[in-house]
Amino acid sequence: MVPAVVARHRSGRALFGINHPNRVNACLLGRLCGTCGQPLSARPGGRYALLLRPADIIRGYSAEPALHASDCARYTTTVCPAINGHMTHYRATPRDLEADRCGDPECDCHLWTNSGDHRRRAGTPIPPFYLATYGQEQYRPYWGSRSGHDDVLVGVSLTGVEPISVRLVTPRELSILDLASAL
Ligand SMILES: [Zn+2]
Ligand SMILES: [Zn+2]
Numbered sequence: 001m002v003p004a005v006v007a008r009h010r011s012g013r014a015l016f017g018i019n020h021p022n023r024v025n026a027c028l029l030g031r032l033c034g035t036c037g038q039p040l041s042a043r044p045g046g047r048y049a050l051l052l053r054p055a056d057i058i059r060g061y062s063a064e065p066a067l068h069a070s071d072c073a074r075y076t077t078t079v080c081p082a083i084n085g086h087m088t089h090y091r092a093t094p095r096d097l098e099a100d101r102c103g104d105p106e107c108d109c110h111l112w113t114n115s116g117d118h119r120r121r122a123g124t125p126i127p128p129f130y131l132a133t134y135g136q137e138q139y140r141p142y143w144g145s146r147s148g149h150d151d152v153l154v155g156v157s158l159t160g161v162e163p164i165s166v167r168l169v170t171p172r173e174l175s176i177l178d179l180a181s182a183l
Contacts, residue, residue, distance in 0.1 A: 001075070004037030005065060010107035017082075018095065019064075025153055027065035028141045034065030035072035046136035047164065049073035050156060051083060053127040061142035061155035069133045077169045083129045085171040090126055094118040128170040132163040 007020035031040045040048045048066035056062050067073045081087040097112040142157040
């Protein structure tokens with residue numbers, strides 16, 4: 001299953017590990033699940049889940065869209081190698097999106113550029129992830145600054161929001177180095 005947020009060529013070929021900004025924004029604004037792309041629960045008592053690194057908690061938002069709290073969060077924590085502990089470090093050589101252009105003039109990959117974020121984190125340890133669940137009435141998109149622009153849609157707010165549950169999902173003993181690198 002290809003997560004809803006993952007970039008793909010017009011042919012359908014997916015680039016696992018690379019989110020497409022339009023797909024992310026559609027999820028954030030439309031209250032859609034980042035894994036299956038379907039609407040999150042809006043029923044009384046409904047929940048959504050966020051996969052959080054310590055740095056997300058500190059800056060007050062999750063850049064990744066929310067997930068269905070049961071099926072999709074469980075699926076993602078099981079199969080995603082950065083979260084399930086199979087990958088301990090980000091790939092040493094960041095993926096070259098410009099080299100991955102497919103040549104189809106109607107595919108939007110000719111607009112893809114390599115991000116400074118990917119270059120900066122290349123080869124660094126992947127932080128531990130926490131799975132937090134929230135009541136659906138707490139859901140708010142978060143507008144902040146990014147790349148020198150203010151009031152940009154950047155994620156799902158953690159500010160002023162109380163989780164129902166939080167648990168560590170990366171199977172790892174937390175060392176003081178993890179905590180320090182997260183900060
Ligand atoms: Zn393409
Ligand atoms: Zn889902």
